[in-house]
Amino acid sequence: MIAVKTQGLSKEFRTGFTMKKVSALHNLNLEVEGGDIFGYVGPNGAGKTTTLKILTGLIYPASGNAWILGRDIRDVAIKKDIGFLPEGPYFYDYLTAKEFLYFYGQLFGMRKREIEKKVDELLDLVELRHVKDIQLRRFSKGMLQRIGIAQALINDPKLLLLDEPMSGLDPIGRAKIKEIILRLKEDGKTILFSSHILSDVEMLCDRVGILTQGRLIDVGSLDTLLGSGIKSIEIVTSHIEKDTLREIETVAEKVTLRDEKLVIVVNGEEDKDRVLGIINRNNGRLISLTPGRKTLEEYLVEKVNRGAAL
Amino acid sequence: MKIRAIMINTFREAIRDKVLYSLLFFALLMIGGSILLGRLTIGENIKIIKDMGLASISIFGLLIAIFVGIGLVYKEIDKKTIYTVIAKPVHRYQFLLGKYLGLILTLLVEVAIMSFGLLLLVLSYEGHVELSILKAILLILFELMTITAVAILFSSFSTPILSGLFTLAVYIAGHLSRDLLAFGVESESAMIKYSTAFIYYSLPNLDNFNIKGRVVHEVLVSWEYLSFAMLYGVLYISIILLLSMVIFQKRDFR
Incomplete structure (x- = not known):
């Protein structure tokens, strides 16, 4: 099953005083296989975040189409199967970890008991159970990133979209996130994550897509891209x-x-x-x-x- | 269910905001301060208390609606917290409606606290509370709900400072719009007639909600009038919220 498919996806933004059009994404044709960890790499401003924002309905494409798990992204109901972690830990910092996860559970229409069970499970997964009653404003960056992953998992999604999940973290924080990502793959989830920390991508991904200046210039397994021969x-x-x-x-x-x-x-x-x-x-x-x-x-x-x- | 979750979350954010408490503190201080002013006027002190009390509820309610209201929607976009909400199976209109109702719930609690202070004061002076003062408070609440809808509309596409200024301008103009219409009727120019009529019907006629003077001077306010004002409020709020939803639906969250 193809988890993510885009066809001719393009996006332009207007910037500056003159409202000049700048192309952020150009004719993107991408396919992510179900069960894969797909690394979406490229320099800053390449269009990685733009792609993820289109897939999650935060921005609208200028042209082209996209499907998630075979359904058009314009259908809000597909979001039941998606988990999304945006770039940079920006969350409701006046909420405690538990309240925070509970809130997202409610957005899926989950029942109270169901949410409570899931919240406990997720707090264990991201190792934050000991700080569950502390407001997020007192969390470190690594802890915020982990609670962010937990909110993306509250609905037990089939597809996870993670935007720079490892950026700004120390080596221990990164190792923890990597461990979680690998565990999620074992659970059969598809993970599409953008990153510019390439060593992490190399370590985790089955397939990689390289994006630059809004264009996908290469896509394939690491062996295909880098060559299996000794350099x-x-x-x-x-x-x-x-x-x-x-x-x-x-x-x-x-x-x-x-x-x-x-x-x-x-x-x-x-x-x-x-x-x-x-x-x-x-x-x-x-x-x-x-x-x-x-x-x-x-x-x-x-x-x-x-x-x-x- | 989803709207309710967003409403409760908005309310929770508002009541954990320090600005709210400082505004509430000053409001109660003003209501209490009316005792001192009342002493300066012989025989009229209860009128001063009612007048100042109702004015305080109205003005501080307005400040809360503007400062907290505009901040709450803008912060969602600025701090990118909206990203995680929109990425869930939540329609954008549900988000906006949840935000609006959360603000209304906050205002309701605030107005209830301020009103309690005022009613206690009136009770201690007069020994009883007339229904008319509750009518005035009810219409203040409708006025605040209207202003909050306007604040939501502006903050769905503008920055907080501009939204604040626009909302304040609408508040002031909304109290003068009847005069504007009267001016247009008097005028001989057709253009002035039409443009003043257009402005009058687009701006909220906030004078509809203002029965403070009548209540203070014990002029009867009928239930018919009250129902008309509330119906007008509900209609105006619905149109403004609908417009906000259309704008919100179309925008990109960059």
């Missing part, structure tokens, strides 16, 4: 004489000195074998050998720069 190999050695170093430099892509150890980067298996041969012959000591592939960040920067140059 480069990093060799760390020590006890290398000057003559040996000169010989290595003729083969290696890059040689640097790090903590009195030599870090050699080579391209491909052949060069690796040649460098290892040189090290062996000259009694160098091999410390480590790490194959590396292109990171999503390198890929994105390359793509965006190419896009900008076009």
Whole structure:
């Protein structure tokens, strides 16, 4: 089942005193498979938030259509199956965590007992049960992000739309959010999240869509996008004489000195074998050998720069 | 159910706002202060108390409607709390209606507290309370409900400062609109006649709700008049809210 589908989705905003039209999203054709974690990446202002706002009915598209779980987004009833976490923790800060979640439960027309049970369950999931009677104004950013995820889950949605769920969090906060996202995938939920923290996207996502200047320039699994082949190999050695170093430099892509150890980067298996041969012959000591592939960040920067140059 | 949840949430936000309490404090201070003024006028002190008391309820109610009312809708958009609500299966009109009713509930409680203060004072002076003073309070409440609807209309598309100014302008003009119509009738120019009539019918005629003077001077206000004023209020509020909903439905929350 396709969880999210958009066809020719476009949006323009008018800005400034002259009300000049600026294109925020251009002819977006996107498909997110049910059960996937889909990473929506791109630089600031690429149109990620605009897409999510259209899907949740906060803004209207200038043209194009979108469907969630097979139903048109203009149908308010589809929101029963969606959970949404907007960017930045902006919530009713005069409410306590419990009141806050209770309020959202009511918006789904849930019964009192049903809400109470769900609220307890969610407070456990996001580890905030101990602060359930504290007003949100006293919450840290990480806690707000977690209570935000909890409000998105109150209706047990099939699809979760998370806008920058990890931004501004410390490593522990990020780890917690990642853990929750993975647990939700295990429960069979589809998750579409936007992010510019690419290492998180790499770690979590089944598929990735890359957006720049309102255009979707690439979409696919990480293996397809980055290539499953090895991009480069990093060799760390020590006890290398000057003559040996000169010989290595003729083969290696890059040689640097790090903590009195030599870090050699080579391209491909052949060069690796040649460098290892040189090290062996000259009694160098091999410390480590790490194959590396292109990171999503390198890929994105390359793509965006190419896009900008076009 | 959903409208009720938004209404209760709005009410909760209002009663956890400090501005409300300071306004309420000053209102009660004013009502109490009327005793001092009443002492300055021989034999007329109960009239002064009633006059100042009703005026205080009206003015402080207005301030609450403007400050708290406009702030509450704008804050939802500015602080982006509206994002999570609209993303739920809630129609935009339900949100706006919930907000409006929450404000009305707040005003109802505020007016009830202020009225209680005034009635207590009147009771201690006269030994009894006349029904007419309750009639005056009821129409003040309708006036405030009308002004709140206007505040909601402006804040559905404008900034808080502008909405505040617009609402205040409508309040003042709404009390003068009858004079404006009279001026138009007297005029010989057809354009002035039509434009004054247009302004008169678009602005709320807030004088319809003002029976304070009659109540203070013990002129009878009939039930027919009361019903007419309330019906006028309900109609005007419905039109304004409908207009706000149309605007709200069309806007993008960027």
